Amino acid sequence: MDNPSNRLIIVSNRLPYRIEPDEREGFAFTRTVGGLVAGLEPLHEQAGNVWLGWADEPAGLDEAGRARFERALAERSCAPVRLDERDAELYYEGFSNSALWPLFHGFPQHTRFDEEAWEAYVRVNERFRDAVLELARPGDTVWVHDYHLMLLPSLLREALPNASIGFFLHIPFPDYETFRMLPWRRELVRGVLGADLVGFHAYDYVRHFLSSCRRIVGVENESGTLFADGRLVRADAFPLGIDYERYRTAARKPEVRRLVSAFAEEKGHEGCKVMLSVERLDYSKGIPERLLAFDAFLDRYPAWRGRVVLVLVTVPSRENVASYAALKKQVDELVGLVNGKHSTMDWTPVDYYYRSLPFDRLVSLYAASDVMLVTPLRDGMNLVCKEYLACHDGGGGALVLSEMAGASYELHEALTVNPFDLEGVVNAMRRALEMPPEEQRRRNAPMQERLARYTSQKWAREFLDAADEVKRRQAGLSAHLLGPTSARNLLAAFEAARRRVLLLDYDGTLMPFSDDPACVAPDERLRELLRRLGSNPRTDVAVVSGRDRATLEAWLGDLPVDLVAEHGVWFRGRRKRTWTLEEPLSAEWKDAVRPVLADFVDRTPGSMLEEKDYSLAWHYRMCSKELAERRVVEVKNALGDGLEDRGIALMDGNKVVEAKPRGVDKGHAAHRWFRDPSYGFVLAAGDDRTDEDVFEAAPASAWTVKIGDGPTRARFALKNAGEMRELLEALAVACAEEPAAAALPAAAGRSASRAAAATPSRGRALARA
Numbered sequence: 164m165d166n167p168s169n170r171l172i173i174v175s176n177r178l179p180y181r182i183e184p185d186e187r188e189g190f191a192f193t194r195t196v197g198g199l200v201a202g203l204e205p206l207h208e209q210a211g212n213v214w215l216g217w218a219d220e221p222a223g224l225d226e227a228g229r230a231r232f233e234r235a236l237a238e239r240s241c242a243p244v245r246l247d248e249r250d251a252e253l254y255y256e257g258f259s260n261s262a263l264w265p266l267f268h269g270f271p272q273h274t275r276f277d278e279e280a281w282e283a284y285v286r287v288n289e290r291f292r293d294a295v296l297e298l299a300r301p302g303d304t305v306w307v308h309d310y311h312l313m314l315l316p317s318l319l320r321e322a323l324p325n326a327s328i329g330f331f332l333h334i335p336f337p338d339y340e341t342f343r344m345l346p347w348r349r350e351l352v353r354g355v356l357g358a359d360l361v362g363f364h365a366y367d368y369v370r371h372f373l374s375s376c377r378r379i380v381g382v383e384n385e386s387g388t389l390f391a392d393g394r395l396v397r398a399d400a401f402p403l404g405i406d407y408e409r410y411r412t413a414a415r416k417p418e419v420r421r422l423v424s425a426f427a428e429e430k431g432h433e434g435c436k437v438m439l440s441v442e443r444l445d446y447s448k449g450i451p452e453r454l455l456a457f458d459a460f461l462d463r464y465p466a467w468r469g470r471v472v473l474v475l476v477t478v479p480s481r482e483n484v485a486s487y488a489a490l491k492k493q494v495d496e497l498v499g500l501v502n503g504k505h506s507t508m509d510w511t512p513v514d515y516y517y518r519s520l521p522f523d524r525l526v527s528l529y530a531a532s533d534v535m536l537v538t539p540l541r542d543g544m545n546l547v548c549k550e551y552l553a554c555h556d557g558g559g560g561a562l563v564l565s566e567m568a569g570a571s572y573e574l575h576e577a578l579t580v581n582p583f584d585l586e587g588v589v590n591a592m593r594r595a596l597e598m599p600p601e602e603q604r605r606r607n608a609p610m611q612e613r614l615a616r617y618t619s620q621k622w623a624r625e626f627l628d629a630a631d632e633v634k635r636r637q638a639g640l641s642a643h644l645l646g647p648t649s650a651r652n653l654l655a656a657f658e659a660a661r662r663r664v665l666l667l668d669y670d671g672t673l674m675p676f677s678d679d680p681a682c683v684a685p686d687e688r689l690r691e692l693l694r695r696l697g698s699n700p701r702t703d704v705a706v707v708s709g710r711d712r713a714t715l716e717a718w719l720g721d722l723p724v725d726l727v728a729e730h731g732v733w734f735r736g737r738r739k740r741t742w743t744l745e746e747p748l749s750a751e752w753k754d755a756v757r758p759v760l761a762d763f764v765d766r767t768p769g770s771m772l773e774e775k776d777y778s779l780a781w782h783y784r785m786c787s788k789e790l791a792e793r794r795v796v797e798v799k800n801a802l803g804d805g806l807e808d809r810g811i812a813l814m815d816g817n818k819v820v821e822a823k824p825r826g827v828d829k830g831h832a833a834h835r836w837f838r839d840p841s842y843g844f845v846l847a848a849g850d851d852r853t854d855e856d857v858f859e860a861a862p863a864s865a866w867t868v869k870i871g872d873g874p875t876r877a878r879f880a881l882k883n884a885g886e887m888r889e890l891l892e893a894l895a896v897a898c899a900e901e902p903a904a905a906a907l908p909a910a911a912g913r914s915a916s917r918a919a920a921a922t923p924s925r926g927r928a929l930a931r932a
């Protein structure tokens with residue numbers, strides 16, 4: 164976003180305008196208020212930036228009216244996404260607000276999982292993708308908002324691999340135990356991981372998200388940095404603020420002060436205090452619980468009867484969702500109950516409104532209220548409490564705030580309550596009503612200072628700066644990736660060499676990982692590829708693996724390739740086809756180690772023991788990371804000293820600890836080829852810790868390639884096994900183009916560019932060239 168010609172495309176479910184029918188024009192636009200809009204408004208107003216969201220055309224417009232409508236949208240830099248009516252209903256009410264909203268807020272009883280609604284959610288996310296693609300230009304930043312569009316980042320990523328894409332979730336991200344109830348949990352996590360930067364209101368939500376990434380799709384993180392499909396992604400907390408100045412100044416406007424006085428006169432007669440609550444009518448906001456607490460308060464402290472009014476403003480919301488209609492009925496009844504029970508001839512305890520208020524009216528209510536009750540059962544952030552404080556800048560006011568709102572992380576000077584603890588809420592109501600003005604100011608001042616500093620505008624700026632930073636870090640990393648130039652050079656070196664050797668790890672390099680190691684038999688395409696490369700008279704191929712020899716033989720034994728099993732214990736040449744021990748070894752030690760590892764398998768659900776001829780491997784790919792980390796230390800402590808005396812070493816691999824004879828490693832095994840000077844081209848590729856031994860042992864001129872992310876001694880990196888496959892395909896194509904008498908160095912001088920031009924399916928790494 165540093166370059167002003169690069170635009171920001173803001174994408175959210177709705178546009179920042181309410182579009183309503185209007186008799187004269189056919190439609191009327193009203194700016195919606197709220198934190199999201201306030202934060203993004205200044206950015207949206209910058210030339211070129213666009214806001215994209217679902218907006219239906221008002222009914223009954225003629226052609227001229229429709230043209231006027233389009234113009235009105237364009238003048239406001241808005242791009243509408245039109246949705247099929249049935250899809251819109253299923254996506255919005257059926258999935259977003261009946262599955263995601265309740266589950267993410269911890270209300271499984273209101274959660275409905277419906278396959279048809281999910282399918283509509285997918286379709287609508289795709290519809291949004293198409294709309295963004297129509298607009299997006301190279302260099303644009305796309306910022307996707309909220310739970311309605313969790314698939315959009317990865318849908319966009321597929322189409323625009325290098326685009327800058329941010330995602331912000333405005334609601335809580337639930338803990339793993341809750342999130343995993345979703346039948347489509349994998350798709351949603353994957354969907355979000357298409358972004359470069361994933362933002363949440365609070366660090367706890369970041370933690371939960373990272374935990375789901377790890378446990379659901381196996382993507383680990385290091386302090387919030389993840390590698391998803393080889394691409395760096397960051398997840399972090401960006402607590403949304405408010406447009407502080409807007410509320411502060413509004414509360415001082417003469418017309419608002421007049422409303423405040425009128426209100427105070429009406430409600431505050433004879434010293435009657437006002438407690439206020441304002442929110443959308445939503446079960447997450449804890450409205451019935453608040454009413455019950457108020458009822459209990461009036462029972463417990465009768466002296467307050469007639470001296471306090473609860474002004475309860477509930478804004479209509481999602482009325483077509485059944486649980487919301489039921490809540491409306493419940494709140495109506497409770498208000499009736501409390502008023503029926505406590506009212507007197509000249510005092511009604513609950514002043515209840517079911518409507519949205521104009522901005523000035525809302526601000527005057529904030530300013531006139533002695534106590535603000537914000538007691539949601541769960542709330543991503545909650546802006547109302549922040550707005551209340553802004554309207555009391557320089558004055559008093561007491562804020563009762565739920566610990567379950569994201570805002571409570573920042574506003575700890577408020578009277579914080581557990582909204583499920585009725586007694587606690589009752590006590591907080593009393594303390595707030597009786598709080599001396601001096602204490603009110605002392606508590607509010609530091610909160611107001613922070614809110615005035617970290618505004619919604621600052622929030623937006625920080626998010627976009629952080630997204631830029633991710634792009635810079637990605638660029639730094641890709642310098643190491645095998646880019647087009649290096650790929651061209653590699654191919655040229657391959658073609659030029661009279662003899663060449665390819666040393667290839669198996670798991671994670673030739674085949675992607677699977678939870679079950681037995682399930683990664685080579686597919687026919689891979690076998691064919693190895694056959695083509697291995698049959699080339701100038702090319703030797705060796706699969707250098709930690710696998711046992713029986714498996715390697717069953718999967719690859721008929722191919723013209725050398726095999727190394729158990730990290731170098733066994734060698735099997737392509738011609739003799741018999742296994743030989745690289746050096747004499749003993750397996751007696753296994754009897755002592757086996758029961759110890761078996762014990763760890765029993766104590767660590769999801770782990771398993773693999774027995775090979777000369778090694779024992781304890782795999783923990785399927786275990787929870789926290790537990791595995793502890794157990795790895797314990798395994799090493801339990802085995803450590805005793806093993807050393809027997810000449811056995813413990814080796815860390817990819818989600819595996821392996822006990823094996825010391826000195827046996829892939830690096831030693833690779834010397835067989837490295838010491839042969841006739842190889843003019845050496846390629847060694849692997850993804851694991853154990854492949855680092857090969858990279859270390861390789862001659863400086865070798866093309867060492869690490870598959871995946873993380874620190875490595877290899878000179879180059881490819882993102883995943885898929886890209887490795889593409890590289891091998893390109894080499895196989897180059898082999899096929901060589902003349903039949905290819906054993907001769909005749910082809911050595913051929914230019915790589917000619918080969919590159921002749922090989923259309925060279926794979927992405929090379930195709931970029």
Ligand code: GDG
Nearest residue numbers: 196197198333478519520521522525542543544545546547
């Ligand atoms: C979601 C998350 C997160 C309310 N009544 C009236 C009115 N409002 C305005 C408030 C405030 C906004 O609506 C409500 O924002 P909240 O943050 O309190 O709650 P949600 O609508 O649930 O918003 C929430 C937020 O997204 C932003 O990320 O904080 O956790 O649930 O700005 O002032 N405005 C007017 N009349 C009303 O009657 N004019």
